[in-house]
Amino acid sequence: MSEPTWLMIARELQAIAQTGLAYTDNGFDRERYERVRELAASLMAEGSGADRERILELFRQDLGYATPKIDVRGAAFVDGRILMVREVSDGLWTLPGGWADVNQSAAECVVRELEEESGFNVSALKLAAIWDYRKQGHVSRHPASIYKMFFICQITGGVARPSNETSEVSFFARDALPPLSPGRVTVAQVRRMFDHAQRPDSPTDFE
Secondary structure (H helix, E strand, O other): OOOOHHHHHHHHHHHHHHHHHHHOOOHHHHHHHHHHHHHHHHHHHHHHOOOHHHHHHHHHHOOOOOOOEEEEEEEEEEOOEEEEEEEOOOOOEEOOEEEOOOOOOHHHHHHHHHHHHHOEEEEEEEEEEEEEHHHOOOOOOOOOOEEEEEEEEEEEEEOOOOOOOEEEEEEEOOOOOOOEOOOOOOHHHHHHHHHHHHOOOOOOEEO
């Protein structure tokens, strides 16, 4: 795993506190869970250098049973090359995608994300992979636990068009990938999408 120990501990402490606060009716237990949440925020601030009060306020906004966040990514191909977008935030490239939205299925989310970030209309053909973010070699220190869902998509229309989040849209060959945004996708993940596109009957990857 590429994540530091302090991050994994802080994340789990926050999940324990959040879930405990959602279900306890005992005032003493509530105080204990609130203290656990404060300790999680302190640990994350110590490790990341971020402001403790800002982290604690973000933690307090999460209510109910703690579950992983869902990130969706779409892999679409033209002439054996994969569609990618350059992120405005870091100037690096990724498969189009982002956080899943409520009241939309994962497939609907990835279709929307591709259209918004690349200008292309697509249909989702196959769920190629569901990966735990922590186990995929990502370079990031995100406070949440994340599942990443990768879909093979087919372009049905539209034209290349950057967005307020993306500055360029282009297609790349398997062995000529651009510099990737490591918090979003890895080289191994992108190349695995080529495998799925070439062998549509391959089973969904998961861990």
